[in-house]
Structures are given as C-alpha cells and as structure tokens.
Amino acid sequence: MEAEYKTALNEFERLNGSKTFESTYPYYITALYFLDKRYDDVLSYALPILEKTKQEYETEMIRIIAATYFIKGDLAKSKQYYDKFQQQDQGKTQNNQDSYQIAISPIN
DSSP states (O other), X not given: OOHHHHHHHHHHHTTTTOSTTTTTHHHHHHHHHHHTTOHHHHHHHHHXXXXXXXXXXXXXXXXXXXXXXXXXXXXXXXXXXXXXXXXXXXXXXXXXXXXXXXXXXXXX
8 A cells, every 4th residue: 555545544543433524534444445455444344334324425435345345256245235336326426347346246
C-alpha cells in the first residue's frame, strides 16, 4: 500500500468510535482495506458496521463487500451482495467490472 493510503488509513482508524463521523469513516476504512487487498479485514470490519449502523455510503460498502467475496471465490455470497448493491444503486454507479462480476456469479 502506498504511503499516502497508509497515512489515510491510520487517520480514519483514529475516528473509530466517533459519533460525529460514524456514518462516514467506515466506508473509507473499508475502501482502504480493499485497496490494500486485506479482504478478510474488509469482511470482518464492514459486515458488522452495516448491521449496527446506517452508513452514508452504504451502497458503496455493499459493492466492496460483493467484490471482496468475488475475489475470495465465494460467488454465491458475491451474488447476494451484488443483488443488494443493484437494488440500492438502481444503475446510478454500476460499472463494467460490477456488470462482469454480476454476470458470472451464480443465479440463485
């Protein structure tokens, strides 16, 4: 991970527990874990956050979770989260990579 990303991650992690920013900083931590290929950390961090709090960038967090499951080879879970992503996103931000991963995930 590039030094700037590590610095950013450290700063966002310092916000853990902050009520003021609790609806925003988890997205940035999740995204930085993903960029650093810390896929287990993405799931262990983001999933409980989404269960407990309402996130301003929830749709983006769901996309990252779906992509993480895809990378880890759990296509059924990936599909589950891509379905949630598509439902919330309504085609506003879905990109070619999302479409590809959605297309090759199993149909349940």
